[in-house]
Amino acid sequence: MRERMADPILTVPTGSGTAFERWRERHLRILMLAPTLLLLAGLTLFPTVYMLTAAVQNVSPDPDVPREFVGLGNFARMLTDPELHVAVRNTVVFTVVAVTLEFLLGLGLALLFDKYIRRLNFLKTILLVPMMIPPIAVALTWKLIYQPQFGVLNELMFRLGLPSQAWAGDVNLAMATIIAADVWEWTPFIFLLMLAGLASLPSEPYEAAQVDGASAWRQFWDLTVPFLKPVIAIALLLRIMDALRLFDLVFILTVGGPAGATETLSLYIFKVAFTFVDIGYAAAISLVVLFATVGFSTWFIKRMRLAD
Amino acid sequence: MATRAWHRTREAIFRMLAYAVMAIALFITTFPVYWLATNSFKLDIDIFAVPPVWFEFSPTLKHYEAAFIGQPFLIYALNSLIIAVATTIVSLIFGTMAGYALARFHYPGRWRYQISFWILSTRMMPPIVTIIPLFIFFNFFNLLNTRLAVVVAYTAFNLPFVTWMMKSYFQDLPPELEEAAMVDGDTRWGAFVRVALPLARPGIVATAIFSLILAWNEFLLALILTQTDRSMTLPVGISGRVTQYTTHWGEISAAGFLASLPIIIFALIVQRHLVRGMSFGAVKG
Amino acid sequence: MASVTFRDVVKKFGSFTAVHDFNLEIRDKEFLVLLGPSGCGKTTTMRMVAGLEEATSGDIYIDADRINDVLPKYRDVAMVFQSYALYPHLSVEDNIGYPLKIRKVPPEEYKRRITEVARRVELDTMLKRLPKELSGGQRQRVALARAIVRTPRVFLMDEPLSNLDAKLRTQMRAELKHLQHELQVTTIYVTHDQIEAMTLAHRVAVMNRGVIEQLGTPREIYNDPRTLFVAGFIGSPAMNLIPGEVKDGVFASAGLRVGGAGHVSIPRAVLGVRPEDVHVANAEDQDVNLVAPIYSVELTGENTLVSLQLGGRLMTLRADKNFAGQIDQRVGVKIETDRIFLFDAETERRVDF
Numbered sequence: 001m002r003e004r005m006a007d008p009i010l011t012v013p014t015g016s017g018t019a020f021e022r023w024r025e026r027h028l029r030i031l032m033l034a035p036t037l038l039l040l041a042g043l044t045l046f047p048t049v050y051m052l053t054a055a056v057q058n059v060s061p062d063p064d065v066p067r068e069f070v071g072l073g074n075f076a077r078m079l080t081d082p083e084l085h086v087a088v089r090n091t092v093v094f095t096v097v098a099v100t101l102e103f104l105l106g107l108g109l110a111l112l113f114d115k116y117i118r119r120l121n122f123l124k125t126i127l128l129v130p131m132m133i134p135p136i137a138v139a140l141t142w143k144l145i146y147q148p149q150f151g152v153l154n155e156l157m158f159r160l161g162l163p164s165q166a167w168a169g170d171v172n173l174a175m176a177t178i179i180a181a182d183v184w185e186w187t188p189f190i191f192l193l194m195l196a197g198l199a200s201l202p203s204e205p206y207e208a209a210q211v212d213g214a215s216a217w218r219q220f221w222d223l224t225v226p227f228l229k230p231v232i233a234i235a236l237l238l239r240i241m242d243a244l245r246l247f248d249l250v251f252i253l254t255v256g257g258p259a260g261a262t263e264t265l266s267l268y269i270f271k272v273a274f275t276f277v278d279i280g281y282a283a284a285i286s287l288v289v290l291f292a293t294v295g296f297s298t299w300f301i302k303r304m305r306l307a308d
Numbered sequence: 309m310a311t312r313a314w315h316r317t318r319e320a321i322f323r324m325l326a327y328a329v330m331a332i333a334l335f336i337t338t339f340p341v342y343w344l345a346t347n348s349f350k351l352d353i354d355i356f357a358v359p360p361v362w363f364e365f366s367p368t369l370k371h372y373e374a375a376f377i378g379q380p381f382l383i384y385a386l387n388s389l390i391i392a393v394a395t396t397i398v399s400l401i402f403g404t405m406a407g408y409a410l411a412r413f414h415y416p417g418r419w420r421y422q423i424s425f426w427i428l429s430t431r432m433m434p435p436i437v438t439i440i441p442l443f444i445f446f447n448f449f450n451l452l453n454t455r456l457a458v459v460v461a462y463t464a465f466n467l468p469f470v471t472w473m474m475k476s477y478f479q480d481l482p483p484e485l486e487e488a489a490m491v492d493g494d495t496r497w498g499a500f501v502r503v504a505l506p507l508a509r510p511g512i513v514a515t516a517i518f519s520l521i522l523a524w525n526e527f528l529l530a531l532i533l534t535q536t537d538r539s540m541t542l543p544v545g546i547s548g549r550v551t552q553y554t555t556h557w558g559e560i561s562a563a564g565f566l567a568s569l570p571i572i573i574f575a576l577i578v579q580r581h582l583v584r585g586m587s588f589g590a591v592k593g
Numbered sequence: 594m595a596s597v598t599f600r601d602v603v604k605k606f607g608s609f610t611a612v613h614d615f616n617l618e619i620r621d622k623e624f625l626v627l628l629g630p631s632g633c634g635k636t637t638t639m640r641m642v643a644g645l646e647e648a649t650s651g652d653i654y655i656d657a658d659r660i661n662d663v664l665p666k667y668r669d670v671a672m673v674f675q676s677y678a679l680y681p682h683l684s685v686e687d688n689i690g691y692p693l694k695i696r697k698v699p700p701e702e703y704k705r706r707i708t709e710v711a712r713r714v715e716l717d718t719m720l721k722r723l724p725k726e727l728s729g730g731q732r733q734r735v736a737l738a739r740a741i742v743r744t745p746r747v748f749l750m751d752e753p754l755s756n757l758d759a760k761l762r763t764q765m766r767a768e769l770k771h772l773q774h775e776l777q778v779t780t781i782y783v784t785h786d787q788i789e790a791m792t793l794a795h796r797v798a799v800m801n802r803g804v805i806e807q808l809g810t811p812r813e814i815y816n817d818p819r820t821l822f823v824a825g826f827i828g829s830p831a832m833n834l835i836p837g838e839v840k841d842g843v844f845a846s847a848g849l850r851v852g853g854a855g856h857v858s859i860p861r862a863v864l865g866v867r868p869e870d871v872h873v874a875n876a877e878d879q880d881v882n883l884v885a886p887i888y889s890v891e892l893t894g895e896n897t898l899v900s901l902q903l904g905g906r907l908m909t910l911r912a913d914k915n916f917a918g919q920i921d922q923r924v925g926v927k928i929e930t931d932r933i934f935l936f937d938a939e940t941e942r943r944v945d946f
Contacts, residue, residue: 047438
């Protein structure tokens with residue numbers, strides 16, 4: 001570079017830097033992404049490859065017994081496994097009922113509060129608690145409440161003059177108890193997201209609609225719902241993905257019982273893999289669940305244009 | 309046509325209704341936590357009392373003593389803390405860089421979208437479907453029942469969240485600030501470290517706290533990867549005592565409440581960022 | 594103390610070409626303005642000098658040094674951003690001192706330079722404040738101070754005045770011009786505001802769709818527009834552009850005939866005439882070019898803008914401030930025929946005659 005003026009601060013930055021600096025700046029994009037991409041590739045690729053191989057084999061719990069190739073046998077077993085079918089049905093029922101209830105309650109409360117209660121910070125603080133504390137603590141708390149002998153719920157039944165129930169121990173009520181605990185835990189999530197969505201709505205379209213003579217009902221359907229759609233989509237996606245993998249609550253409250261009434265897919269895979277030690281079959285179920293959930297979420301995200 | 313007076317009356321009724329609903333919602337939300345907390349301070353005779361003892365009981369720390377001195381819950385809590393902090397540090401270092409790279413650099417075609425989407429999709433993977441290979445993997449390297457294994461697994465599971473959160477925070481910052489720094493004599497890396505990072509500090513703190521909470525609360529992976537007292541986390545320790553035939557309600561209530569307490573405090577700190585945190589940065593609260 | 598040269602520079606974003614075969618030499622100590630509408634590639638061109646964008650092909654030189662592959666920090670240019678890009682977490686003093694801090698300037702020298710620069714831009718009483726505690730004009734001056742605290746080879750200014758209100762903008766414009774004259778630093782200034790371009794520049798490069806339409810002094814650009822785009826873009830109110838046909842030197846359009854264009858013939862032509870070169874006359878006069886009804890009358894203070902309905906379009910002229918015509922009144926119009934421009938509508942270029 002050419003001669004510079006005798007200005008002390010100008011003498012420093014001429015030149016083109018060290019070779020390392022140039023190399024780092026040129027490749028900074030990939031250098032900054034690499035650790036994350038490598039770790040995530042490890043987390044996804046290795047398990048997928050492992051499961052693809054295990055799923056077509058019969059893997060014995062005894063490491064000395066060689067693996068036996070069974071082709072699609074493990075997948076065929078899934079078609080005729082009644083316990084798996086129950087687990088799938090339970091998972092779907094739980095997801096649909098729990099998420100629907102959480103959504104309706106959360107949205108309803110958000111609409112009501114957004115309009116009539118201005119100072120919400122205190123309320124928000126309280127609502128943090130159920131969804132932030134460890135799920136195990138949530139499960140424990142509801143186990144205390146559902147406890148048939150000294151639990152609070154049966155005390156309430158007694159006060160209302162109704163017969164006491166076994167709750168989580170009752171085939172007909174067990175799923176409802178799981179759903180109730182989940183609704184308690186996650187309705188605040190929907191509520192807070194909807195409230196944030198409502199708070200970000202622009203006021204001008206509503207003023208225009210009022211001037212145009214639209215009723216509150218029309219304003220809700222013509223303005224609020226379209227504006228909230230992205231937030232609703234995100235809230236539902238996250239809740240559905242979470243509900244499909246339900247494990248903690250059932251593991252503590254019912255362990256899948258009674259008589260499989262609350263056995264979910266996660267719990268069933270756990271049992272097949274670690275209680276029956278049937279790794280090949282567990283891998284086959286896992287693969288199907290993996291493709292189903294990733295497929296569903298991919299479809300949902302693309303359809304709702306959430307990742308842009 | 310509706311008169312003004314009628315309209316006002318209707319509004320007043322709705323307002324009263326809203327307050328009533330809020331009171332009920334608050335009661336339903338708080339009562340279970342109150343019940344867990346009070347049970348941890350009750351003598352066994354009060355825990356098992358029928359009808360339940362609502363308010364008037366003589367508080368005791370007996371269960372805390374039993375859980376944290378008589379039982380290894382203190383070790384579990386320490387394991388949980390070490391694992392959560394280590395996970396948070398590693399995933400924040402990696403995720404902040406990746407989030408910045410996704411927020412700032414040019415990409416050919418739709419690569420920015422594709423990479424971001426792929427990172428997010430790994431988060432959509434249910435943990436249960438990866439635990440078998442992870443179990444085999446850590447077993448192979450003799451890392452089962454070590455905190456290191458849990459930290460590695462948690463870091464991988466928290467990374468998509470951290471990356472997306474930080475991407476959303478960096479996108480909120482005007483890129484001209486880093487550009488000004490570069491023209492003023494800094495490198496891109498220097499502008500990231502000296503300009504972008506200090507400006508994103510509130511976001512980094514919030515993301516770190518979320519990451520701590522996620523790692524502290526996680527149950528399923530820890531259940532598979534830690535079976536000994538040396539590495540077992542608090543949720544696994546608690547669950548192990550719940551499912552036994554004789555449940556020590558006082559002790560596990562004490563452990564459960566104490567596991568929840570730091571989380572409640574943390575949650576209060578990140579309250580302002582909560583909605584963004586819960587939605588992977590997609591909804592700005 | 595530096596010239597900037599672009600040689601065949603192309604910048605593509607994916608399949609979109611932002612800057613197209615760009616050739617330009619900016620002389621030492623010159624104040625060059627890149628002028629054009631948004632999306633014309635002017636900011637991209639400037640950012641390539643700063644190193645914030647990489648040229649897809651071609652060469653960029655500062656003096657004799659090819660800087661395409663030089664990191665921004667080694668280019669020794671200073672830039673003022675449209676948004677000012679002040680570091681919100683740093684005080685005014687630290688903002689101004691940031692370039693010095695990075696260059697590890699010793700403390701006494703650091704102090705001396707900041708004091709000197711702060712006094713020059715009248716910020717010496719607010720060095721400890723944060724950017725958010727300043728007014729828009731003060732923030733603008735901090736950004737300026739950060740650029741002039743060192744003596745860079747080139748100043749780059751990306752619409753630095755566009756976030757100021759009209760009054761402050763006029764004032765800062767004069768200060769900028771004076772400052773550049775005093776510092777004698779080569780300056781590239783990007784704006785979409787033609788008044789800024791006219792008042793500040795030694796030379797103006799008018800850009801459109803990634804190419805330079807015309808390069809010249811403000812006077813040349815105004816008096817001698819080479820293309821239809823430049824003619825329409827420069828001047829306020831804009832030049833009247835009337836489509837028509839030229840046959841053997843006579844321009845003809847609906848209700849308008851203007852002769853004297855040599856012997857050229859252009860099937861699709863555009864006649865351009867500035868509002869100040871059109872005059873109102875009595876409708877009955879024999880030598881009026883056309884008679885048309887008044888569409889609107891706007892008093893601007895120093896004069897009156899009169900719009901006339903001419904076929905399906907409007908023609909604007911600048912009349913005396915005491916002009917008293919009424920809407921729909923028919924008036925005669927005289928065009929100064931030696932002040933008209935003719936353009937070929939196919940090539941969009943000026944036709945000399």
